[in-house]
Amino acid sequence: MTEVEKTLDNKSVRPTAMRILIYKFMASKNTAVALTDIENAFDKAERTTLYRTLKTFEEKGIVHQIDDGTNISKFALCEPGCNCEIDQDLHLHFHCGQCDKTVCLTEHKIPQINLPQGYIAEDVNLVIKGICDSCNDH
Amino acid sequence: MTEVEKTLDNKSVRPTAMRILIYKFMASKNTAVALTDIENAFDKAERTTLYRTLKTFEEKGIVHQIDDGTNISKFALCEPGCNCEIDQDLHLHFHCGQCDKTVCLTEHKIPQINLPQGYIAEDVNLVIKGICDSCNDH
DNA sequence: CCATTAAATGCACTTCTGTTGCACCATCTA
């Protein structure tokens, strides 16, 4: 059993060939990926399979979905310290308008926000748009 | 010249009949609206016109686009103090998962965030999801 | 006031993402 298989198994996700491939692909990227990105990375990839795989991954806490304002859902592997579900530990995301890549800034936590009376927060999404360090170099 | 016409004119937007209607509709709502919302509000509304009108409005600083995580673009009128373009003055948005409405919390500003070396922020988007005060009452 | 020009609108159509239903295949278990 490989590392990846163990990881999936730990999260109660059956480590099928496709899932392992998808996981490895995402692990090889340091940016959040769209469904289409994965689809294009493999010759014979089925949209539906990817769609449902990512959904499963998300439910089991293997990846988290990112909404970076492009109206295209992105996904990124959860790192060991990534407690997506717990309000207090949400990191923020950065979307580069030049290379169109979205990255997790895991070390940057979202500060506590006080809401008006009567509002209950369940989830927080903070995306900063701008120029990333790679694009900034040029 | 009515108030609305003056407002549009101030922003260098020609106050056509359709634009005035759209503006009034948005002003009558205290929530952000989707293109489809406007389309459904009027009998004879053309999606393309709405689409381009909102785009014009946005360019001229009359409305700001909100990405509330539903993957449907929402728009809200900019209030007098709404400096959408200036980093320092961005307010946050709240999306209620129950009534599916998105509101601007104009009095709640987004705190300053320190980015890693090399990253340049141009825009910030902060959306809190949860239950709004109206839904919370019941 | 009319003619010219530019802007706004309406219609048709395309593209892309997200989503579902159904059939088939793989895997696990009794």
Added chain:
DNA sequence: TAGATGGTGCAACAGAAGTGCATTTAATGG
């Protein structure tokens, strides 16, 4: 080995975003 469960592939659809082009509407200059 048979049956159940879950994963995958194919086809199709829905909804939003976006584009091109023809037509109408509004502004401007003579």
